[in-house]
Structure formats: structure tokens, C-alpha cells
Amino acid sequence: MSLTKIEWTDRTWNPVTGCTKVSPGCANCYAQAMAHRLQAMGSPKYANGFRVTVHDGAVEEPLRWTRPSSIFICSMSDLFHEDVPFRFIDRVIGTVARTRLHRYQMLTKRPGRMLEYFAHGVLPGNVWLGVTVEDAAAKQRIDALRRLRPSVRYISCEPLLGDLGRLDLTGIDWIIVGGETGARARPMEPAWVASILRQAESHGAAVFFKQWGTWGPDGVRRNRKANGHAVDGRIIRTMPGPA
Numbered sequence: 001m002s003l004t005k006i007e008w009t010d011r012t013w014n015p016v017t018g019c020t021k022v023s024p025g026c027a028n029c030y031a032q033a034m035a036h037r038l039q040a041m042g043s044p045k046y047a048n049g050f051r052v053t054v055h056d057g058a059v060e061e062p063l064r065w066t067r068p069s070s071i072f073i074c075s076m077s078d079l080f081h082e083d084v085p086f087r088f089i090d091r092v093i094g095t096v097a098r099t100r101l102h103r104y105q106m107l108t109k110r111p112g113r114m115l116e117y118f119a120h121g122v123l124p125g126n127v128w129l130g131v132t133v134e135d136a137a138a139k140q141r142i143d144a145l146r147r148l149r150p151s152v153r154y155i156s157c158e159p160l161l162g163d164l165g166r167l168d169l170t171g172i173d174w175i176i177v178g179g180e181t182g183a184r185a186r187p188m189e190p191a192w193v194a195s196i197l198r199q200a201e202s203h204g205a206a207v208f209f210k211q212w213g214t215w216g217p218d219g220v221r222r223n224r225k226a227n228g229h230a231v232d233g234r235i236i237r238t239m240p241g242p243a
Contacts (some may be wrong), residue, residue, distance in 0.1 A: 025134030028113040109143035128152035169203040179213025187215035
């Protein structure tokens with residue numbers, strides 16, 4: 001699958017599928033549930049379910065995409081998972097470097113391994129790098145991100161599970177914020193969102209507020225579409241400026 005319903009990107013590209021849980025944001029992983037559904041449907045790519053699997057045949061997929069696009073790498077995995085060999089990541093980055101017409105969005109909960117890789121690997125200029133910051137304990141991932149120099153640095157606060165408190169947004173260009181969805185979704189408080197918005201505005205960072213999720217800003221559980229994606233009546237979906 002390449003086209004996507006993820007609002008802040010155009011396509012997804014999954015040369016790796018499967019993952020393991022590392023922090024509270026992983027508890028109700030949408031990718032895990034989707035992988036098991038696809039496995040039950042007989043999809044060859046998900047024959048291993050959610051076990052980490054590299055896909056040689058998917059490495060050069062973007063070479064066939066001729067329309068300039070934003071491409072989210074590994075929406076169904078984490079490219080920097082410990083079970084993904086650096087030699088395979090080399091091949092993925094090689095495709096990125098060969099397709100400069102696209103911008104690539106990488107997101108990880110494993111910034112240490114990302115740093116280890118890019119200490120020796122090349123970081124192409126058409127890459128946006130991000131880390132997930134779902135609660136205050138995960139803020140240390142931002143410090144690791146700042147040690148690299150992609151065209152755009154971003155943080156994803158999705159699902160946002162708590163008050164992040166003071167954020168050091170030095171060098172951060174973009175913040176994605178979203179509430180959790182699904183039967184076991186945990187609520188997101190409006191005050192947590194407001195704090196991020198105030199700090200982002202102060203630092204000049206763009207913000208993409210994706211959704212409230214299963215729990216509305218009034219604390220009522222509903223269909224996520226009914227809860228919508230407005231904050232105090234405003235749609236906040238800005239993107240970082242051109243690098």
C-alpha cells in the first residue's frame with residue numbers, strides 16, 4: 001500500500017514491517033492491529049504478522065513514483081529497530097538519495113540507534129527526521145534529534161498521553177499532535193494540547209493538530225470523526241516552510 005489516509009503526508013513506504021513495544025505510546029499500536037488483519041486476509045507482505053521483517057522487493061518502490069510527494073517511511077514499523085540491519089537501512093537511504101523529487105519523513109522511538117546509524121551513514125537533504133514524544137518521559141528523545149541536521153526536525157506527540165510540561169523546542173521545526181483512537185484509547189486533555197500550542201507559537205514551530213481521537217475535548221467518548229480536529233473552533237494544520 002502506498003497511498004495513505006494519514007493527513008500530514010501523501011504516501012507511505014514500508015520496506016520494513018513489524019515492530020516491538022518500547023514505551024507507553026506503543027500500548028495500543030494501530031500498526032500491530034492492522035498487520036494482524038492483513039495477515040488474516042492472506043496478504044503475503046504480512047505473512048509474519050507483526051514480527052520485524054525486511055522486504056527486499058519494496059526497497060526501490062519510490063523509483064516508480066514520478067509525482068513529487070511527501071513519503072512517510074515505515075508507517076508499519078520503525079526503520080531504526082534493533083532487528084533491522086544497517087546494511088538494509090543503507091539500501092533504503094540509497095533509494096531516498098536517488099529520488100530527490102520526494103521529501104521523506106522518518107519517525108522513530110529509537111533515537112539512539114538513529115544516531116548510531118547516521119554517525120557513519122549519509123543523511124540526504126530531502127529527509128525530515130522526527131521522534132515520538134508521547135509523554136514527559138519521552139522528551140529526552142528530542143535531545144538526540146537535535147544532534148542531527150536533517151532539512152526538517154519534528155516531533156510527533158501522538159498519541160499524546162500526558163502533560164509534557166516545558167519543552168525545549170530549539171531547532172524543532174514542526175510538531176504533530178493527536179489523540180488516541182480505538183477501543184482502549186486513552187483520553188487527551190485540552191490543557192496538554194494548549195500548552196504545546198503556546199510553546200510552539202513562542203518558538204515559531206509549525207503545528208499539525210491531527211485529531212482528538214476517541215475522546216473529545218469535553219471528555220466524552222465518541223467516534224473519532226464526531227470529535228473532529230478543531231481546537232477551540234480552529235483548524236490548526238500548518239506544515240514547516242521549505243527547507
